[in-house]
Amino acid sequence: xxxACALLALLGLAACNADTPTGPDSPAGPLFAxxxxxxxxxxxxxxxxLESDPTHPFSAMGVTGDPFSxxxxxxxxxxxxxxxxxxxxxxxxxxxxxxxxxxxSWGGYSGVWRGSxxxxxxxxxxxxxxxxxxxxxxxxxGSGFLWLVINAPGVKSNDKLTLSFTNVRGLVSAGSTPxxxxxxxxxxxxxxxxxxxx
Numbered sequence: 001x002x003x004a005c006a007l008l009a010l011l012g013l014a015a016c017n018a019d020t021p022t023g024p025d026s027p028a029g030p031l032f033a034x035x036x037x038x039x040x041x042x043x044x045x046x047x048x049x050l051e052s053d054p055t056h057p058f059s060a061m062g063v064t065g066d067p068f069s070x071x072x073x074x075x076x077x078x079x080x081x082x083x084x085x086x087x088x089x090x091x092x093x094x095x096x097x098x099x100x101x102x103x104x105s106w107g108g109y110s111g112v113w114r115g116s117x118x119x120x121x122x123x124x125x126x127x128x129x130x131x132x133x134x135x136x137x138x139x140x141x142g143s144g145f146l147w148l149v150i151n152a153p154g155v156k157s158n159d160k161l162t163l164s165f166t167n168v169r170g171l172v173s174a175g176s177t178p179x180x181x182x183x184x185x186x187x188x189x190x191x192x193x194x195x196x197x198x
Contacts, residue, residue, distance in 0.1 A: 040064040040198050042161075044072065046079060048192030049086025049170075050135070053078035053112050060196075067196040068131070068156060068163045073118035079135065081106040081113060085170065087189025092167040094189075102169055102187040108178030113137035113146055119163065119194060122151070129153045131163065143180045147173035150190065164193040 039061045046052045056078035063069050087093055087104040094102055115137025122130040133150040152168035170188040177183045 038064045040067070042067050042072070042196035042198055044074065045195045045197065046192060047195070049082065049084065049106075049188070049190040050192045051080040051082055053080050056114075058117075062196055064198075066160045068119060068154070068160070068194070069121050071118060071120040072194075072196070073116070073120075075116040076114050077117035077135075077137075078112055078114050078140065079117065079137070081109045081111060083110050085188040086191035087167045088191065089167040090189050092189075093169045093187070095169070099169070099171075099187060102189040104189045106188065108184060109144075109146060112140040113144075114140050115146075129155065131165075133165075139179070144178050145180075146176045146178075148176075148188075149173070158195065161197070162193055162195045164191075166191045 040063075041059050042062050043057060043059050044052070045057075052058075058074045058077050060072045060074040062072045083106060085104050085106050087102070090102060090104065093104075094100075113135075115135060117135050118133070120132045122132055131150070131152065131154045133148075133152075135146070135148045137146050138144055149171045150165065150168055151171075152165055154163045154165050156163055168190050170190045172185050172187055174185045175183065176185055
């Protein structure tokens with residue numbers, strides 16, 4: 001009798017769960033971001049010390065109306081590192097000097113890089129305008145390696161669709177190399193913007 005009850009209970013659960021959407025075959029409806037709210041697909045454009053490669057545009061999901069309130073990420077992303085990293089105030093980037101001097105030049109890193117990009121609004125005690133930006137990439141031809149991390153305040157404008165960073169320190173990992181040769185882990189002094197277009 002106990003076996004029959006257990007079997008009926010399992011069949012009942014299976015029948016109840018059969019109507020519950022669980023995957024990509026679910027009926028169309030709003031998508032939700034990690035921070036809550038519906039999502040929109042945005043075209044993402046970077047300008048300044050980090051630039052979008054115009055021949056490889058990319059899009060990413062973000063919270064509708066406020067994409068940078070949660071994580072926005074994509075892979076692969078092609079970014080061009082121009083000659084200048086955009087920063088014009090090394091003192092602001094270097095702070096108390098404990099991390100050593102930064103530079104406002106990309107030097108040997110100039111050119112197109114392909115990899116994983118993300119920008120995340122920081123929570124958990126961080127100020128409301130602090131962001132974590134990460135870009136791990138190789139050159140378009142597969143050579144070199146760059147791991148760039150930025151933890152800094154940003155300013156929203158353009159009805160919350162543009163996020164700007166001015167004179168922020170970009171941490172370049174110790175294993176980073178412009179071309180597979182000698183490492184260049186000097187941090188960069190960056191100014192750039194990220195715009196999301198619905």
